[in-house]
Amino acid sequence: MPNSARTQFVASLLERRLPFVLLSVLALHYLWFVYSSAPNIPYHDDIIDFLRFVNRVADADSFWTALQEGFRQYNEHRTSASRLQVYIAYLIEGDVNFRTLAVLGNIALLLILFLFYIAARNDRRCWLYVLVAALLLLNLRAYRIVLWGQPALAYFYVYFYAFACIFALHRVTPARFLLAALLCSLSSMTLASGQIVWLFGLASLLHQSLWNRRCSVIYPALWLLLSIVMLLVWRIGFIAETPELSAEALAQLAKSHPRVLLDPTVSELLIRYASFFMVILGGAITATDAHLAVCFGSIMLGLLCFVTFRYYREEDVRLILCCWFAVATLAAVAVGRSAMLPPESALLSNNRYGFFSVMVMCTLVMEMQLRLSVFKTSMAYLLLALAVSYSVWSYQRFVGPLEQFLSARYESYNESPYYVIGYPMSATASIVAKAVKAGRYIPPCRPYPSCEEQTLTTDSLRP
Numbered sequence: 001m002p003n004s005a006r007t008q009f010v011a012s013l014l015e016r017r018l019p020f021v022l023l024s025v026l027a028l029h030y031l032w033f034v035y036s037s038a039p040n041i042p043y044h045d046d047i048i049d050f051l052r053f054v055n056r057v058a059d060a061d062s063f064w065t066a067l068q069e070g071f072r073q074y075n076e077h078r079t080s081a082s083r084l085q086v087y088i089a090y091l092i093e094g095d096v097n098f099r100t101l102a103v104l105g106n107i108a109l110l111l112i113l114f115l116f117y118i119a120a121r122n123d124r125r126c127w128l129y130v131l132v133a134a135l136l137l138l139n140l141r142a143y144r145i146v147l148w149g150q151p152a153l154a155y156f157y158v159y160f161y162a163f164a165c166i167f168a169l170h171r172v173t174p175a176r177f178l179l180a181a182l183l184c185s186l187s188s189m190t191l192a193s194g195q196i197v198w199l200f201g202l203a204s205l206l207h208q209s210l211w212n213r214r215c216s217v218i219y220p221a222l223w224l225l226l227s228i229v230m231l232l233v234w235r236i237g238f239i240a241e242t243p244e245l246s247a248e249a250l251a252q253l254a255k256s257h258p259r260v261l262l263d264p265t266v267s268e269l270l271i272r273y274a275s276f277f278m279v280i281l282g283g284a285i286t287a288t289d290a291h292l293a294v295c296f297g298s299i300m301l302g303l304l305c306f307v308t309f310r311y312y313r314e315e316d317v318r319l320i321l322c323c324w325f326a327v328a329t330l331a332a333v334a335v336g337r338s339a340m341l342p343p344e345s346a347l348l349s350n351n352r353y354g355f356f357s358v359m360v361m362c363t364l365v366m367e368m369q370l371r372l373s374v375f376k377t378s379m380a381y382l383l384l385a386l387a388v389s390y391s392v393w394s395y396q397r398f399v400g401p402l403e404q405f406l407s408a409r410y411e412s413y414n415e416s417p418y419y420v421i422g423y424p425m426s427a428t429a430s431i432v433a434k435a436v437k438a439g440r441y442i443p444p445c446r447p448y449p450s451c452e453e454q455t456l457t458t459d460s461l462r463p
Contacts (some may be wrong), residue, residue: 001016002206003165003187003257008118011156013396016356016373019127019128019130019131019364020127022131022454023113023127023134024130026134026135026138026235027110027133027134027138027227030109030138031106031110032313033101034102034103034106034146034147035102035103037147037253037406037407037408038098038099038102038103038147038148038149039098039099039147039407039409039410039413039444039448039449040097040098040099040442040443040444041098041390041410041413041443041444041448042418042423042432042441043098043148043150043409044095044150044419044420045055045074045150045151045414045420046098046101046148046150047077047428047431047432048074048356048420048423048428048431049074049082049083049150049419050086050092050096050149050150051096051431051432051435051440051441052431053069053070053072053083053084053086053087054090054096054424054435054436054440055431055434055435055440056439057070057087058438063075069085070087071237073237073238076336077154077190077191077192078189078190078192078234078238079154079189079190079191080189080297081186081189081190081201082150082153082154082157082163082185082190083289085101085104085153085157086101086153086271089101090440094439094440095439095442096150096435096440096441097442098460099127099153099352099441101149101150101153102146102147102148102149102152103151103278104149104152105145105149105151105152105153105156105157106146106151106156107154108152108156108157108159108160109137109138109156109160111160111164112115112137112156112159112163113130113133113134113137115160115163115164115367116129116130116133116319117130118167119316119318119319119366119370120369120370122368123370124367125376127180128380128384129369129370129375129380130366131363131387132365132366132369132380132382132383132387133363133365133366134382134383134385135388135390135391135392136358136361136365136387137358137359137462138391139353139358139373139390139391139394139395139398140392140394140397140398140399140402141156141284141287141351141355141357141358142351142352142354142355143351143398143399143401143402143405144303144325144402144405145351145352145355146402147402147406152386153190154191155185155191155352155355156367157187157190157349158191158193158320159197159325159326159329159359160189161183161184161186161187161190161197162184162194162196162197162200162322162325164183165183165184165187165197165201165324166197166201166204166318166321166322166325167318168182168183169181169204169205169208169316170204170316171208171214172205172208172214172215172219173319175223175254177219180201181223181226181230184197184198184201184227184230185230188230188231188234188307189234191329191402192332193202193328193332193333194329195231195234196325196328196329196332197325197328198223198227198230198231199227200321200325200328200329201223201227201325202220202223202224202227203321204221204317204318204321205219205220205316207312208222211248211272211313213317228239250388263355265440272369273334273335275294276334276337276403277297277331277334278293278294278298278328279293279297279329279332280296280297280330280333280334280347280353280354280356280357281293281296281297281300281301281349281356281357281360282294282295282296282297282299282300282357283297283356283357283359284296284354284357284358284361285462286308286347287347287348287351287391287397287398288332290347290388293347293357295359298359300360301327303368304320304323304324304327304360305362307320307323307364307367307368307371308320308324310371311371319366319367319370320367322363322458323363323367324371326356326359326360327360329356330356330357330360333353333356351398351401360387365383369383382419395445410447410448410449413446413448414446414447414448417432418432419430428434430454441458
């Protein structure tokens with residue numbers, strides 16, 4: 001084989017074929033891990049948001065009543081898109097299986113990686129770049145939601161729908177416009193923060209019409225009108241939940257949680273917002289050190305600003321807009337949660353917030369790989385090595401807490417079933433009991449999971 005042909009073969013092997021194989025193995029292993037580890041046990045939000053919904057829709061006396069149940073708010077969110085997925089899965093399987101819902105939720109991460117491939121498919125190293133993003137995304141940093149159906153469907157799909165909306169609007173046509181509007185609506189009906197994507201859709205269309213002159217200004221005008229209509233529809237019947245506490249309750253809250261802001265000044269609120277935002281932004285690489293999180297978050301924000309100002313004139317700004325959407329959703333969480341939850345507590349105790357940082361990180365890394373010439377050299381493999389190190393660290397660091405989390409779920413199911421914060425246990429137990437009686441949910445044996453191991457052992461002894 002001539003040297004030039006051998007060189008081309010090795011380059012193709014390292015840059016395309018081997019990364020594609022490794023990516024496929026990583027994705028399949030991740031889905032297998034989710035399927036084999038997620039228990040078919042409803043937990044907290046699963047019961048109120050999903051199982052109660054299925055009960056009510058199945059018992060509804062009209063299509064309109066069922067539609068109202070799907071549109072009914074859950075806390076400060078509309079979760080209609082997730083409920084639709086749950087009901088379709090229920091119709092296909094014949095019962096609500098929470099292991100299936102966990103797998104279905106994690107499929108959104110693979111769909112996001114597919115969008116990354118679409119952005120990079122014209123680059124000869126596209127599979128290498130997507131492999132790096134997959135290593136940063138498919139791990140246990142947000143272990144609490146990976147094996148938990150309701151937040152997996154919410155947190156993962158709100159990004160997929162939003163990113164897909166931004167991708168659909170690129171080089172807009174009437175058909176792409178309608179598809180993007182549908183995807184934006186699904187994002188809005190997954191989490192409250194998904195409404196922000198309408199703003200980034202408008203930014204994409206303004207960029208195409210005013211800067212690149214690729215489409216008529218009618219598109220952004222129609223998008224703005226549609227956004228207003230959809231956001232008004234979202235608020236139909238919406239009730240803002242603001243609990244009223246007595247003076248005695250406020251005093252007790254201040255005593256037990258001294259860092260909760262009960263009557264803050266504007267400056268105190270702004271400082272808390274900023275600190276909460278920066279800590280959570282950098283939470284991808286730590287779950288304990290707030291100072292390290294702030295440093296890493298500042299670096300990511302600086303790099304994102306650099307990439308934005310350096311490449312905003314380019315025709316394709318899809319990944320830049322996706323990065324800023326991820327940052328904006330994190331900012332929305334900071335506004336909604338920071339007064340009641342100090343930044344250090346959010347980093348330590350609320351593992352799901354780590355996913356926001358991971359999403360910013362992997363999207364930014366994908367954008368930088370495509371834009372910066374330094375990653376067209378052997379530096380790409382150094383970045384791959386760093387991504388592998390991060391993935392290994394995340395598993396080593398969080399597999400223990402994940403096992404503790406699962407053990408707590410098993411114990412809750414075995415000893416005091418179906419406890420949900422803010423709801424009497426009799427109410428949540430009746431929801432599950434109703435679903436079990438109607439055959440809509442088939443619970444596993446107790447004590448779980450040891451009973452399943454005993455069943456497997458007994459079955460193996462039968463002739």
